[in-house]
């Protein structure tokens with residue numbers, strides 16, 4: 001940020017759609033979704049500016065995600081996603097498609113960052129992004145713990161949840177975690193290390209590492225000193 005924020009905006013994709021433009025955010029979210037069919041939610045771990053914002057906050061103000069209430073709260077993001085996707089679809093439906101074509105730097109053609117040509121729209125955007133969205137994301141982190149915005153509220157993350165569920169259902173070769181419960185010493189360090197607040201130890205115990213809330217960040221892989229958990233890419237036997 002700020003160079004990347006126009007390209008990963010849940011708002012500009014909607015605004016552009018209502019004006020008949022296919023935006024950079026549309027393209028990037030489409031790539032995220034397609035990538036999730038093969039590498040799960042790796043974009044959440046390695047490619048998202050809002051994920052990075054939360055992780056940076058966690059360095060400054062360490063707070064573990066509250067695992068006890070997470071399951072119910074996690075459903076909130078699906079409601080946000082449904083509202084968001086309806087608005088994403090509504091624009092092109094009402095304008096009969098992306099009639100004005102692809103606009104990579106929408107809403108400021110010729111200005112990739114949206115910062116050079118200062119006009120009312122850009123200033124409004126800056127206030128919106130840094131003043132409102134960033135505050136919301138940071139507030140989630142401060143109140144709920146690291147990655148709580150990802151867990152409870154992010155609609156873009158749901159794209160990856162859907163892709164991961166398709167990947168896990170069809171069981172074709174794709175990036176996923178695998179564990180050998182026999183090697184596990186029950187130390188539970190993997191659960192403490194999970195940035196998404198998952199009970200990784202329970203997943204290991206069950207022999208089923210497929211969880212759509214896993215972002216494949218690898219923290220559990222790096223933490224386990226028994227080499228119990230590993231990344232793999234092959235045909236799978238079990239479903240999530």
Ligand code: SF4
Nearest residue numbers: 044048051150154157
């Ligand atoms: S869940 Fe949303 S905010 Fe979190 S990393 Fe994924 S896309 Fe970014």
Ligand code: SF4
Nearest residue numbers: 184185187188190224
């Ligand atoms: S860190 Fe490794 S050994 Fe410890 S509970 Fe997790 S999987 Fe088992």
Ligand code: SF4
Nearest residue numbers: 194214215217218220
């Ligand atoms: S289960 Fe492991 S790879 Fe998945 S989010 Fe948690 S720490 Fe990251």
